[in-house]
Amino acid sequence: MNRYTIEVRITPRQGLLDPEGQAVLGALRSLEFEEVGEVRVGRLIRLALEARSAEEARERADAMCRRLLANPVTEDYRIDIESVS
């Protein structure tokens, strides 16, 4: 088995409201960061896992996203894999 580090980036789907992003935008503007036009807030999840191959690691991470980590109706996710020697 090999060890992998997986990074999952979960973001609210384009076109859906993102109240947390709106709140951060308001706070940045009140701090005079007026050049900011849009803010979206998502989650970043780093996992350490064992798998036979990078392909298997990606498949397992994808299953984790579908079953637990991401909400498929409201969120998109992207998986990046790094192998750990």
Next chain:
Amino acid sequence: MNRYTIEVRITPRQGLLDPEGQAVLGALRSLEFEEVGEVRVGRLIRLALEARSAEEARERADAMCRRLLANPVTEDYRIDIESVS
């Protein structure tokens, strides 16, 4: 002025407890994802902003992290910049 998309990845500092990561790890294990060894949960913030240069965009994003987005005691952050034509 040019338009940039900034991605900020905020993660709990190494060595600090991450209760949310522990909770996700427990949930993954109970779903029989037993190959997962560690989970850390952070935030992903995407900003659209205007700046004269990529360097200025990075400086402004760094100031936003220090003043609002990240907790400098408990979190690390990484800034990636993409220019939008």
